[in-house]
Amino acid sequence: MKKRIFSGSRRLIMAVAAIVTMPAWNNAWAQTLRIAPLANDNFLIRVSPETKEKFLLLPIEEAAPESQVRVVADNAQQRLLNIRMALTKVDYYLPFSLDEFRGMELSLYSHINIDRSNRGGVGSEIWRNHIGLSDTFDTTNREKFRPTYHHAPEYAWMNDPNGMFYKDGVWHLYYQYNPYGSMWGNMHWGHSTSRDLINWDHHPIALKQDMHGAIFSGSCIVDHNNTAGFGNDAVIAMYTASTQTPWGYDLQTQHIAYSTDGGYTFHKYEGNPVLTADIPDFRDPNMFWMEETQRWILVMSAGQEMRIYSSPDMKDWTEESRFGKGLGCHDGVWECPDLMKLPLPGSKGSKWVLICNINPGGPSGGSATQYFIGDFDGHRFTVDNAGRYEDGKSLWQDYGKDHYATVSFSDAPDRRHTMIGWMSNWQYANVVPTMQYRSANTICREPYLYKGSDRLLYLGSRPSPEYTGKGLDREVKIKGSCSVILSNAQGEEFRLIYDEKAMTLTADRSCSGEKAFSQDFDVKAVAPVRNRITGMRIFIDNSSVEVFANNGEVVITSLVFPKSRYNNIRIEK
Ligand code: FRU
Secondary structure, eight states, rough: OOSSTTTTHHHHHHHHHHTTTSSSOOOOOTTTTEEEEEEEEEEEEEOOOOOOOEEEEEETTSOOEEEEEEEEEEEEEEEEEEEEEEEEEOOEEEEEGGGGGGOEEEEEEEEEOOSSSSSSSGSSSSSSHEEEEESSSOOOOOOTSSSSSSSSOSSEEEEEEEEEEETEEEEEEEEEEEETTSSSSEEEEEEEESSSSSSSSEEEEEEEOBBTTTEEEEEEEETOTTTSSSSEEEEEEEEEEEEEEEOOOEEEEEEEEEEESSSSSSSTTTTTOOOOOSSSSSEEEEEEEEETTTTEEEEEEEETTTEEEEEEESSOOEEEEEEOSSSSSSSEEEEEEEEEEEEEETOOOEEEEEEEEEOOOOOTTEEEEEEEEEEEEEEEEEEESGGGGGOOOOSSSSSSSSSSEEEBBHHHHHOOOOOOOOOOOTTTGGGSSSEEOOOOOOEEEEEEEOOOOOOOOEEEEOOOOOOOOSSSSSEEOOOOSEEEEEEETTTTTTEEEEEETTTTEEETTTTSSTTTTTTSOOOOOOOOOOSOOOOOEEETTTTTEEETTTTTTTEEEEOOSSSSOEEEEEEEE
């Protein structure tokens, strides 16, 4: 997509304005964009087959309620979108790509949620005067909070990382993406790639929502041995299609899509869905190949438990077992699972770790990532030492407020289980003070098992080796209880308080910068410490701080919105 200006937009806006004042269709069929008012706050936005431009630019107002847009082309319903069409002012524009509708008559039946709360009466629908066609869309960043070395979408909303895999030197990262707004909705899979986990290239949308539903979270694998029949080394994505029936029920079904060009374009399998269940929250398929049983293993979040399935070909799935009753935190829905084998420290053995994201129920409110350590035999996951998880007790991979939906890359080099998380919290993700884009991901991390001073096993997360020696982090050595304070020239501070007696590390962002957007933001995150802390690696970016104490034994990830990036570190006893 080319950067800069909406070319010819003035002329176009005037032309559009002239058309929209007409009461209904006229015979000016040569017009490429026409708008006709229909009954009951509905409008028909029509783009003719002769249209040459690449995009229909949608004027968006963040505070406007969602309007419903039914996209019809070729006499078929193509999408059902919820778009915050501007009613009183235009906050920004977003492009609706016309490429796939070239040569077709395109109709957008739009039920505009007109604001009748006297914010402007008749004038409270200014989208009509600003919608237009264009060949370019401006993706230039104008926001000071955009991170410099974390992955973030080029524009618009992002949540969970999805379907990550590594192939031929390239890390592929898909993500929950709303191309039509900077708040959650209209889920697609966006796509980015990187060779160094620092610089990311952005690609066209990989999976678009369709009439099965929006494309929710899922995973990808590389099918080296053509088990699914789409070819050797085909990339197979498995995702949840989520839809609301006209009768008001949410339905979630599991689908696969394959790519024979290394993950850039996907074809949805005609036999979809490949897996269903009779419960409403049934989503986020995560699959991997189990050498021992020569089967694909799939972990699904299902309400407040995980269900485990197996398959020879990713099309026919057999339920193997269920996990979670009476164990861990159940204060929210279990989401985005992952299951991986990690080496035991100081021995040749290994243990399995089940990752279970949950929302809400996190240790300092909202969403967070809990984990369980145990064994998996290809059929059933069992925890060691169940007492650690009984009565609502749970272990968390990251005790900060902004670490969620974390899952691993498949096929990472050297049998790594590189993970990445969404750096936000469902309590306030939609209202953090950015607009051109909203949400970034954490830096990538390498999970590992370590022993605490209580001799029990815990999950640690080290920064991936790609970040070493790049000058991105600051190393701090400490001895005994102290506060590590990050600050900027404006006197804003982010405090880390280490209490060696209480064995806790606390992140305090009460003076960190902007925080009024949500009362859930200024909450201290307290992490239990398993071994005395002697040092920390701290990654500071324009709107985040990630702390890895003892190189990953205790991890705290926090969003911050300071006037300028913290550039000073001091230690107070
Ligand atoms: C987690 C989640 C997933 C779901 C996706 C929808 O953040 O709720 O369970 O697939 O987001 O965007």
